[in-house]
Amino acid sequence: MMNFSFLMTMMSLFMIFCGLWGFISYHKHLLNxxxxxxxxxxxxxxxxxxxxxxxxxxxxxxxxxxxxxxCEGALGLSLLILIVRSHGNDYFKSFNVLEC
Incomplete structure (x- = not known):
């Protein structure tokens, strides 16, 4: 029978890898x-x-x-609001590096 601590550790590692997979595969939107x-x-x-x-x-x-x-979450949300107000959406493909 599996130990409860081992099961919770595997569950947290699964959460980390699911978050990493979501970060890699859904990178078109800043909110995702x-x-x-x-x-x-x-x-x-x-x-x-x-x-x-x-x-x-x-x-x-x-x-x-x-x-x-x-603090990281609050900074990310403030950047998201700043980008949506300046560009109109959060698509990464619509960002222009030359714009100020």
Whole structure:
């Protein structure tokens, strides 16, 4: 019979790889890229929390990681709003490098 910790570790690795697959395959929209990055960060946070519980060390490190993930999400959403207001959509193919 499988151990519960092993099953949760495999589930978090599956979440990370699904987020990576979504980031690679649905790269035409900025919103899809941001959502897949957040899904990967959720999987990494889950894996980090499981490993911290198994080792028995400081749990505050996972809270620090979660704070950084929230800051990354807020920065991504603000960039998405800025790009949609300036270009009208979030398609990567409509971005022009020469525009200011």
């Amino acid at each position: 890229s941001l959502l897949s990055l957040e899904f990967m960060m959720l999987g990494i946070f889950w894996l980090l929390s499981l490993q911290m519980v198994n080792v028995g060390s400081e749990v505050y490190f996972s809270l620090f990681f979660l704070t950084l993930v929230v």
